[in-house]
Amino acid sequence: MTRERPTTDFESWLSAREPALQRTALLLTGDPHSAQDLVQTTLAKLYLAWDRIDDHEHVDAYARRVLVNEHRSAWRRPWRRREVVTDAVPDRDLPAPGYDDAHDAVWAFVATLPPRQRAVIVLRYYEDLTEAETADVLGIAVGTVKSQASRAIASLRSHVDQHPEISDRKEER
Amino acid sequence: MTDPERLLTEALHRRVEDTTYHPTPLHDVVATARGIRRRRRGRAVLAMAAAVVVVTVPTAVVLGTDDAPSPTRPTGPPPWVTERQTPSSGIDLSDLERGAPPRVDYVDGRTYVGYGGARTPLPARYGISAVTPYHGGFLVADTRYFEGSLGLTQYDGSGGTVGEWCSTGSPVVSGDQLQTAYVTAVCRKSGETGSFVIHRGIASGMGEGETSQNVGRPVSLVGILGDRIVYTGQFGEGAWMTDLVSQPAAIAGLASVAGVNEQTGLATGQRADSPDTGVVLDPETGDVRWSEPGTTLGGFAPDGEHVLGLVDQGDGPCCPAVFDADSGDPVPAVADALASLGVVQLPLVWEDDSHLLGVLTHGERRAIVRVGLDGRITRASAVLAADSNHDIVFAAHP
Structure with a gap:
């Protein structure tokens, strides 16, 4: 069935909200190119669903759900799994102002997290979602969110202790 | 915060x-969306995960029937909403030999057409993607598709609404046609939290004995094997079985499950270690009967002897193929017959052990066609005007 899409509303939303999606995508994927691909697919799916969304007040959260699920689907794909896994942190573009060694070390830690755990961390500590909201977006149990976040924080704490640039930064606070 | x-x-x-x-x-967004829409249509052709229509034996089909209730045919392997395909050749649908009417029930727009031709208007406000006679009325899944969810309404025998929910996937019916299973779900809209509950009830009963289990994730039901419901996760969370009492158990070796057959106890799906490879296996033991790379498998024929699938000819799964369920040997007559009409893609459902049905559209006209495993193609309906808002949705067998 072919239907015309209400592109005007969508275009307005796109221009206003795409940067936020791009930021979350970058945190999920770790590299700008993958993030851009992820966002484009997310936007396309949102575009297809646009005239079926009853409550446009919730479009942001809906878009976030699509983004996260698309990311989860993407890293499950065979070609994705054939990629070589490495401990090395991938090249990144220029760091944001105010981004110091401690942040860099924490980001390096985030980059080592498995995809689902990383998504939990991004949704909880960047998007500031509750555990229940995070569980809903990811389609997992609240208990899983708690355990994944808890393990990540415990690992980060250990990571902090082993990296003086973070420990020093922590003590400055 | 620490x-x-x-x-x-x-x-x-x-x-x-x-x-x-x-x-x-x-x-760029629009171009990507078009590509996604094309792939979704391709997947609809597969009907792998999205079973859409099941029809079982109702105790009373009284929703304003034009005729006496038909001896409705049982449900089948994963059925699906038909897609219109335009043959590349210049065939005239009228030239196809006229055969018997479909021997399975189907929905034509918002009218339920029973075996024998009895027509029952369905009191649906939206396009119908699935219907299951249930508890003297119907479970009707509609086309309010929203990121994996759709609407589901239960009507009683007089057309009154018993309940309305969001749902995922499509209802399924057991091989003995006595049980129906379906999913009620939180509507997949932003900010909402909720559950995904599988329900199993006596299809022809009056509500007693319904059991349910919250599986906590969006799922598509595939079939019923004994006391267990077989389902697949909508976001690639594998293949599962549950008796709705114990915790669901993963089916080892499958990335997704697409069909089950109670006569053989076998399941079809995609290999966990190679999702592009279709596989037939015993879901109890994980014992693989056969697998075929570049193939997406679907439902079994009612007798369990053949499997419908799609083969990848270089641009994703596209083209119908039938395989011997036991050996994996292809039955080339179906693809050859379609090719003789210039048709590469055509969504098909099992009509019986040796025939498939599809809706073939050519220009502004369409007809239900029957494809035999022997390669014979006949027309199972009159040639009708094609109507993009008026889908034909087949019923199929357990």
Whole structure:
């Protein structure tokens, strides 16, 4: 069935909200190119669903759900799994102002997290979602969110202790 | 918030807050959307995960029937909403030999057409994607598709609404046609939390004995094997079985499950270690009967002797193929017959052990066609005007 899409509303939303999606995508994927691909697919799916969304007040959260699920689907794909896994942190573009060694070390830690755990961390500590909201977006149990976040924080704490640039930064606070 | 948590929050925000981005042009979004829509249509052709229509034996089909209730045919392997395909050749649908009417029930727009031709208007407000006679009325899944969910309404025998929910996938019916299973789900809209509950009830009963289980994730039901319901996760969370009492058990070796057959106890799906490879296996033991790379498998024929699938000819799964369920040997007559009409893609459902049905559209006209495993193609309906808002949805067998 072919239907015309209400592109005007969508275009307005796109221009206003795409940067936020791009930021979350970058945190999920770790590299700008993958993030851009992820966002484009997310936007396309949102575009297809646009005239079926009853409550446009919730479009942001809906878009976030699509983004996260698309990311989860993407890293499950065979070609994705054939990629070589490495401990090395991938090249990144220029760091944001105010981004110091401690942040860099924490980001390096985030980059080592498995995809689902990383998504939990991004949704909880960047998007500031509750555990229940995070569980809903990811389609997992609240208990899983708690355990994944808890393990990540415990690992980060250990990571902090082993990296003086973070420990020093922590003590400055 | 602990120091590590605070540091983590700060690092994440600072990592991205001043980064510059290239806005995605709208035309790129639209182009990507078109590609997704094409792939979804391809998947609809498969009907692998999205079973859409099941029809079982109702105790009373009284929703304003034009005729006496038909001896409705049982449900089948994963059925699906038919897609219109335009033959590349210049065939005239009228030239196809006229055969018997479909021997399975189907929905034509919002009318339920029973075996023998009895027509029952369905009191649906939206397009119908699935219907299951249930508890003297119907479970009707509609086309309010929203990121994996759709609407589901239960009507009683007089057309009154018993309940209305969001749902995922489509209802399924057991091989003995006595049980129906379906999913009620939280509507997949933003900010909502909720559950995905599988219900199993006596299809022809009056509501007693319904059992349910919250499986906590969006799922598509595939079939019923004995006391267990077989389903697949909508976001690639594998293949599962549950008796609705114990915790669901994963089916080893499958990335997704697409069909089951109670006579043989076998399941079809995609290999966990190679999702592009179709596989037939015993879901109890994980014992693989056969697998075929570049193939997406679907439902079994009612007798369990053949499997419908799609083969990849270089641009994704596209083209119908039938395989011997036991050996995996292809039955080339079906593809050859379609090719003789210039048809590459045509969504098909099992009509019986040796015939498939599809809706063939040519230009502004369409007809239900029957394809035999012997390669014979006949027309099972009159040639009708094609109507993009008026889908024909087949019933199939357990």
